[in-house]
Amino acid sequence: xxxxxxxxxxxxxxxxxxxxxxxxxxxxxxxxxxxxxxxxxxxxxxxxxxxxxxxxxxxxxxxxxxxxxxxxxxxxxxxxxxxxxxxxxxxxxxxxxxxxxxxxxxxxxxxxxxxxxxxxxxxxxxxxxxxxxxxxxxxxxxxxxxxxxxxxxxxxxxxxxxxxxxxxxxxxxxxxxxxxxxxxxxxxxxxxxxxx
Amino acid sequence: xxxxxxxxxxxxxxxxxxxxxxxxxxxxxxxxxxxxxxxxxxxxxxxxxxxxxxxxxxxxxxxxxxxxxxxxxxxxxxxxxxxxxxxxxxxxxxxxxxxxxxxxxxxxxxxxxxxxxxxxxxxxxxxxxxxxxxxxxxxxxxxxxxxxxxxxxxxxxxxxxxxxxxxxxxxxxxxxxxxxxxxxxxxxxxxxxxxx
DNA sequence: TCGTATGTGAAACTGAGTGTCACGCTAACC
DNA sequence: GGTTAGCGTGACACTCAGTTTCACATACGA
Numbered sequence: 001x002x003x004x005x006x007x008x009x010x011x012x013x014x015x016x017x018x019x020x021x022x023x024x025x026x027x028x029x030x031x032x033x034x035x036x037x038x039x040x041x042x043x044x045x046x047x048x049x050x051x052x053x054x055x056x057x058x059x060x061x062x063x064x065x066x067x068x069x070x071x072x073x074x075x076x077x078x079x080x081x082x083x084x085x086x087x088x089x090x091x092x093x094x095x096x097x098x099x100x101x102x103x104x105x106x107x108x109x110x111x112x113x114x115x116x117x118x119x120x121x122x123x124x125x126x127x128x129x130x131x132x133x134x135x136x137x138x139x140x141x142x143x144x145x146x147x148x149x150x151x152x153x154x155x156x157x158x159x160x161x162x163x164x165x166x167x168x169x170x171x172x173x174x175x176x177x178x179x180x181x182x183x184x185x186x187x188x189x190x191x192x193x194x195x196x
Numbered sequence: 197x198x199x200x201x202x203x204x205x206x207x208x209x210x211x212x213x214x215x216x217x218x219x220x221x222x223x224x225x226x227x228x229x230x231x232x233x234x235x236x237x238x239x240x241x242x243x244x245x246x247x248x249x250x251x252x253x254x255x256x257x258x259x260x261x262x263x264x265x266x267x268x269x270x271x272x273x274x275x276x277x278x279x280x281x282x283x284x285x286x287x288x289x290x291x292x293x294x295x296x297x298x299x300x301x302x303x304x305x306x307x308x309x310x311x312x313x314x315x316x317x318x319x320x321x322x323x324x325x326x327x328x329x330x331x332x333x334x335x336x337x338x339x340x341x342x343x344x345x346x347x348x349x350x351x352x353x354x355x356x357x358x359x360x361x362x363x364x365x366x367x368x369x370x371x372x373x374x375x376x377x378x379x380x381x382x383x384x385x386x387x388x389x390x391x392x
Numbered sequence: 393t394c395g396t397a398t399g400t401g402a403a404a405c406t407g408a409g410t411g412t413c414a415c416g417c418t419a420a421c422c
Numbered sequence: 423g424g425t426t427a428g429c430g431t432g433a434c435a436c437t438c439a440g441t442t443t444c445a446c447a448t449a450c451g452a
Contacts, residue, residue: 010430039408051431132320161356
């Protein structure tokens with residue numbers, strides 16, 4: 001088991017370095033603007049080589065958006081954990097609490113990150129792309145709940161719409177500088193599409 | 197008025213060249229794969245310089261996605277043209293007929309383009325980004341219909357959801373190799389979110 | 393006929409991302 | 423204890439997208 005344990009400590013160390021690099025990058029991006037900062041700047045600021053930086057984050061955008069990795073799995077798991085009788089729209093709404101949690105834990109940091117992403121076209125696009133890749137996992141989780149193999153068209157639509165609700169709610173939350181209640185906004189968004 | 201007329205003929209010529217370049221690019225992309233083809237390849241194939249190619253299309257992706265330019269304005273206009281009493285969800289559904297039209301006019305070409313876009317991550321991402329930028333226009337058109345200045349949260353959500361319906365319907369249409377009826381798929385998608 | 397607009401080509405430049413190789417450290421093995 | 427294998431890192435060269443600049447050429451208006 002020493003092998004496994006060793007690997008584990010290495011992974012923990014890697015995660016720590018990754019978090020550190022992300023932190024440094026975020027500060028720099030906020031101060032100078034995402035586009036003004038080059039990979040060389042990031043590497044220099046973090047005290048590593050460009051190569052190393054790119055090994056931790058495949059792209060510049062991922063230094064910011066890496067925080068969202070795994071959200072799809074978490075939400076899909078939450079979805080599967082919902083009671084079987086619950087209608088899909090409600091189950092989706094509840095599953096998104098998993099994501100919202102992050103905004104409760106660190107509202108200020110989340111606000112800044114969200115603002116940086118929305119204000120930077122490149123980041124916004126990448127985030128969109130990443131979120132788009134969540135949809136299959138969500139639709140399939142819905143299908144699984146229903147005991148089906150493949151998601152129906154309706155399930156795919158609902159999964160996509162749920163993510164839109166999240167985005168629109170976040171937009172409004174951001175526009176209010178975090179003053180409005182994100183949960184209330186998300187509830188309102190979900191209510192505006194009265195899906196079965 | 198000669199000045200205006202001259203400008204007009206120039207614009208027409210430009211549009212023709214643009215269409216020609218797009219055609220050449222599309223063939224090359226389909227044959228070799230989007231990522232294998234460089235800007236130099238495109239320029240050489242089209243018989244122009246790299247500079248010129250990039251003057252017609254700001255990016256490589258736009259050589260394919262430029263066809264979708266202006267869709268937001270067209271759909272928003274269609275939305276505003278719907279009867280005032282019509283509920284928003286129905287109006288959105290009808291406004292999307294503007295987009296669907298293209299798929300009726302040239303089903304085979306549309307199928308190939310759609311497939312190329314879906315199969316190429318870079319194109320898919322760009323398309324997503326472009327479509328995302330349509331949302332404000334759609335929400336504002338909804339707001340305008342309601343006599344309001346700014347769109348409500350519900351209107352933003354509906355606009356986004358409508359585009360998702362389009363995307364999901366297109367996905368299923370593509371998966372069926374164009375055999376299923378796109379209009380029926382879109383209707384089904386809209387029906388699965390029974391919004392007011 | 394003489395500018396002047398505009399479209400094009402050539403070329404240099406920046407910056408992101410990839411691939412390769414060599415070095416150094418640490419941990420297992422003899 | 424010395425050796426070796428594996429892994430993280432840095433250095434470097436490379437490809438390619440996209441920007442910018444400049445020169446030329448053509449065509450149109452004064």
